[in-house]
Each structure stands twice: as C-alpha cells, then as structure tokens.
Amino acid sequence: MPVSVFDIFKIGIGSSSSHTVGPMTAARRFALSLADKQLLPAVQRLQVDLFGSLALTGQGHGTDRAIILGLLGESPDTVDPDAMPLMLEQVRASASLSILGRQAIAFAEKSDLVLHRREELPRHPNGLRITAFGADGQPIDRETYYSVGGGFVVTESEFDRSADVSEELPFPYHSATELLDIGRNQQMSIAAIARANEEARRSPAEVDAGLTRIWQAMQDCVQRGLAMDGSLPGGLGLQRRARQHLLALEAGKQERHAELLNPLAALQWVNAVAFAVAEENAAGGRVVTAPTNGAAGVIPAVIHYLARFASETGQTEIFNFLLVAGAIGSLYKENASISGAAVGCQGEIGVACSMAAGGLAAALGGSNAQLENAAEIGMEHHLGLTCDPIGGLVQVPCIERNAIAATTAINACLIALRGDGRHLVSLDKVIATMRQTGADMQAKYKETSLGGLAVNLVEC
Ligand code: SF4
Incomplete structure (x- = not known):
C-alpha cells in the first residue's frame, strides 16, 4: 500500500x-x-x-x-x-x-x-x-x-505489519508496474493517481495546505542555509559553503570567464541550494526529510531549479513534483529500504535522486513512462553507493553528495524526456537490485563509520 x-x-x-x-x-x-x-x-x-x-x-x-x-x-x-x-x-x-x-x-x-x-x-x-x-x-x-x-x-510488534493495511485507497499499488497499469487503464497521470490516494485520506484543501507547508519549509530552509557562514558543529571544522557558492554565482556575471561560467549557472545554483539544505541539516536545523535527512538537499535543489529556470512553473507543477516524488519514494520504502543503515547510501541519496528525477519529469510534462524511466535512471547510477560518514557526522561525504545527486537527477530527467519511455531496466528491477545490493553490502559500509572514507581520512 x-x-x-x-x-x-x-x-x-x-x-x-x-x-x-x-x-x-x-x-x-x-x-x-x-x-x-x-x-x-x-x-x-x-x-x-x-x-x-x-x-x-x-x-x-x-x-x-x-x-x-x-x-x-x-x-x-x-x-x-x-x-x-x-x-x-x-x-x-x-x-x-x-x-x-x-x-x-x-x-x-x-x-x-x-x-x-x-x-x-x-x-x-x-x-x-x-x-x-x-x-x-x-x-x-x-x-x-x-x-x-x-x-x-x-x-517490535509493528515491524512485520505493513503500514495502514486497513486503509482503503482508490488506487492501491505495490510496484511501479502496477502504478503504470493504473495510469494506462484509468487514463490518469501518476500525479493524479497520487493525489486521488491522498484525497482519500484528507480533504483536497488539506492536501493542498500540506503540500504548501512542505514547499514553504523547504524554501525557508534554503533561505537560512544561504544566509549562514562559519563552521559546522561536530569537530571536523568543515566550513559552510552554500553562501559562497551563491555569492560567486552572482559575482560571476562580471567575471573574466563569464561566457564560460554562465552556461553552468543552473548547475551552480543547484549546488548552492543543495549545500544550503545539507548544511542546515548538519547544523541540526529545521529541514524536510526527503526521504531522509542525509539526502534532504536533493529534492529542494531540483524543485528550486525547476522554479527558477523552467518557465511556466507554478503551484501545480511544484505540487505534482512532490506527489510523484512521494509515490516513487513509497515504492522504495515498500520494496527495498530508505535507510542507510540497512542498504547504504544508495537507499538515501540514490532514492532522493530517483524521486527528484521522476518528480521533475512529471513537472515538465513527461508521460508516466518517461517519469518511470527518469526515476529508474536516477537510481541505476547510484547502485552500490556505500554509507561511510566521517566522524559519524552527516557532513562528509553527505553534503557534497546532495549536490551531485541533484544534478544527476536533472540529467536523468533530461535523458528520459529525450526518449519515449521505452527502456531496458524497469524501475521495479532497479529497486529490487538496490535491495539485493544492500543485502550483499558489508555491514561496515552501512552507517557504522567503520569503513570507507570514515577510516581512510588522513589525520594531519
Ligand atoms: S553517507 Fe550515510 S549518512 Fe551520509 S547521506 Fe549517505 S546514507 Fe546518509
């Protein structure tokens, strides 16, 4: 469900x-x-x-x-x-x-x-x-x-009980295949299916109010993160960089290499927003879990990209983004995991990238098949990503990883929108592969800080 x-x-x-x-x-x-x-x-x-x-x-x-x-x-x-x-x-x-x-x-x-x-x-x-x-x-x-x-x-007793089994939804599904089938049979977009299910749980006005609250909380977090300077807590001495990225972007209009930098302005903007959220998270600030905190910068960065660079972006597009991203996140939660401790960082950053790619494709008017393809690409290239946070802090590699995944999500969406939705590896197959890869991953790479970067940082 x-x-x-x-x-x-x-x-x-x-x-x-x-x-x-x-x-x-x-x-x-x-x-x-x-x-x-x-x-x-x-x-x-x-x-x-x-x-x-x-x-x-x-x-x-x-x-x-x-x-x-x-x-x-x-x-x-x-x-x-x-x-x-x-x-x-x-x-x-x-x-x-x-x-x-x-x-x-x-x-x-x-x-x-x-x-x-x-x-x-x-x-x-x-x-x-x-x-x-x-x-x-x-x-x-x-x-x-x-x-x-x-x-x-x-x-303990709730563990094996699937969530809300008593819930009656108009369009229940357990896989991307079932979701696509509903869309085909009912002639509905995935955003419309997700909305209909939400409206079975609360009134349409409450759904809109809830989506508005989420988007507003994301924007507030970005504004705070872009305004902050200084080092992050925890002892690594890591400096916040979001503000510098923003200032460099604004100053870039006058720089010598402006002609070279300008084509990358969107990329720099995405980096600044992803850093802003990930740094706020590292500092213990208010963030929207999306689908986890470690990966909380990916989706806001991609929605901000949409809102800033795609013309004709309004509330409908942003709400559709969130509804579709939520539906994709739900597939991972039900069929694999969104826990770095269970399946490594592929389950956090990888899932956020997949959700963002699908959400963006929906907001840009992609078909159901195209957004399923975008979500699949977003995960396919994160398979096997380990979780090895240095010092047990959600800072390195996590903060940069949010920016990299956000730009990957945009590219995944672009690739999918260039096709007609037909592709070899289905979203369901990639979700199953992620689950199996996570099960095969050595425990030290699953949020223990006992392996990877967490033990190979050279102390000066
Ligand atoms: S490395 Fe670990 S803690 Fe950092 S974002 Fe990935 S899963 Fe979360």
Whole structure:
C-alpha cells in the first residue's frame, strides 16, 4: 500500500532522519504511552539502550540529544532548534529530566543511555529499547523500537505489519508496474493517481495546505542555509559553503570567464541550494526529510531549479513534483529500504535522486513512462553507493553528495524526456537490485563509520 506523501516528506530537524528524528519520535512515543497507561507517577528511572548503527554513529548524528528531547515531550516537527541547546544543558547540568514535563527523575547519560556498539537487535540495525523502572528498581514498562529510515519508527510488534493495511485507497499499488497499469487503464497521470490516494485520506484543501507547508519549509530552509557562514558543529571544522557558492554565482556575471561560467549557472545554483539544505541539516536545523535527512538537499535543489529556470512553473507543477516524488519514494520504502543503515547510501541519496528525477519529469510534462524511466535512471547510477560518514557526522561525504545527486537527477530527467519511455531496466528491477545490493553490502559500509572514507581520512 503506498505510503502518504506526508509520511515521505516530514518536517523535522537535523541531522539524521533515522538517528535523530526517529529516536526522538520513539522516545516521545514511549513517554506518551507511560502517560496513557497511567504509569508516569510510578517511574523513578529510565534506561535507554541503543544498538547497532544507532550506537556506532548515534553521537555524531545527535541520537543522544534526540532521545532526551523526546523524553521531555518534544516532537521533531515542532521543537524549536534554537531552544534545544538550553533544554539539553538543563538536563545535563542537573542530571535530571522531567518526562513530558510531568514526572521528574534523575537521568545521568553515562549510565542511563547505554551504547551497545557490538550488538544489533534482530530486525534492523537501528534498534533501541527503553525501560522504565519503579521505586523498587524493577521494570514497570519496556518497549523496543526500530528506526527504519526516513523518520519512520515501528515497535517490535509493528515491524512485520505493513503500514495502514486497513486503509482503503482508490488506487492501491505495490510496484511501479502496477502504478503504470493504473495510469494506462484509468487514463490518469501518476500525479493524479497520487493525489486521488491522498484525497482519500484528507480533504483536497488539506492536501493542498500540506503540500504548501512542505514547499514553504523547504524554501525557508534554503533561505537560512544561504544566509549562514562559519563552521559546522561536530569537530571536523568543515566550513559552510552554500553562501559562497551563491555569492560567486552572482559575482560571476562580471567575471573574466563569464561566457564560460554562465552556461553552468543552473548547475551552480543547484549546488548552492543543495549545500544550503545539507548544511542546515548538519547544523541540526529545521529541514524536510526527503526521504531522509542525509539526502534532504536533493529534492529542494531540483524543485528550486525547476522554479527558477523552467518557465511556466507554478503551484501545480511544484505540487505534482512532490506527489510523484512521494509515490516513487513509497515504492522504495515498500520494496527495498530508505535507510542507510540497512542498504547504504544508495537507499538515501540514490532514492532522493530517483524521486527528484521522476518528480521533475512529471513537472515538465513527461508521460508516466518517461517519469518511470527518469526515476529508474536516477537510481541505476547510484547502485552500490556505500554509507561511510566521517566522524559519524552527516557532513562528509553527505553534503557534497546532495549536490551531485541533484544534478544527476536533472540529467536523468533530461535523458528520459529525450526518449519515449521505452527502456531496458524497469524501475521495479532497479529497486529490487538496490535491495539485493544492500543485502550483499558489508555491514561496515552501512552507517557504522567503520569503513570507507570514515577510516581512510588522513589525520594531519
Ligand atoms: S553517507 Fe549517505 S546514507 Fe550515510 S549518512 Fe551520509 S547521506 Fe546518509
């Protein structure tokens, strides 16, 4: 069953959908369930156990901070990124926290937030378990959560249950082939199919309002990222570059090589926007998960390209882009994965590129077959891409990778629009190949920072 576009695109905070947004959501869910079960007054201690990738790269990705904020009752879509440092400082300085602001307990990160770096829970590399203890030191409640990518969180019992099985949609599908068949039989575009499914979940006005909110959040993020200077947090000393790219682009009109640079202006613009979002994400700012935080710059960069360089781009084209990109992202979520910890970076940057290529093709008036082709090309050339973030931070190679994938998505779209939609490798085949490649990939290349660039950086 296709996942809603509003689950694929979620407003959250950096730096990672699976390691920040997901764990915050899980911690908040646990706190709310304690309240629902009326157990809150009995809780005297909490212990949070992080396993696998969450333990290995969680500190660089802000998992520890996210857990604390979630237990306080904060949600990724509403927490004020500027207020977070003070909230965390108060918990750390007092070695205590107030669950949902209602039950104060001692909380010492060293002993109550336990990292199991050599141990994985059986169902997914991103596992966490939260246990509440009563006054007698005995557990009174416990839950295991898996952060399965893109900010999605499931409990142990929910893991095998496919999302929203009870949902009745006018156009259910499980593969790109089925989606294309619906389009052919109903004489509908994929954007129209995706919209009809969304309108079965909420009113047309709510769909429009939700899409407007997503696009506005993307634009706000780009504006903030383009205005910022200085180094990113985390210890690598990496400087923000989005603003410099923008300034160079504007100054380029007067440069000696203006005639050479001008034809590449669109490319430079895409780079600046992708950097702006990826740097905001790395700094823990407000971003739209698309479909993950590590890859959050790709789709905004391509939509900004569309809005700036394609004439006659209006709200309809942007909404169609988001609806189609969401439908494509849903196919990956159902049939492979959008988690770097499960399948490597092909599942994050590769999926974002595929979604952006298909979305752009739809916005530019491509046929269903052409946009399926564009989405396929976008993934085909990311197959095997590993995840090896240096220092466990979503910075290198992640930030540049967003810019490279955004420009690849535009090229994938151009290639597809030059054809008639007929092509050898189908989107379904490339999704299956991505899943199999991810399964064959050595664990050290799946968001552990134990391989690749993460271990080969020469320290000066
Ligand atoms: S390398 Fe790719 S998958 Fe890994 S953290 Fe960076 S963007 Fe995410």
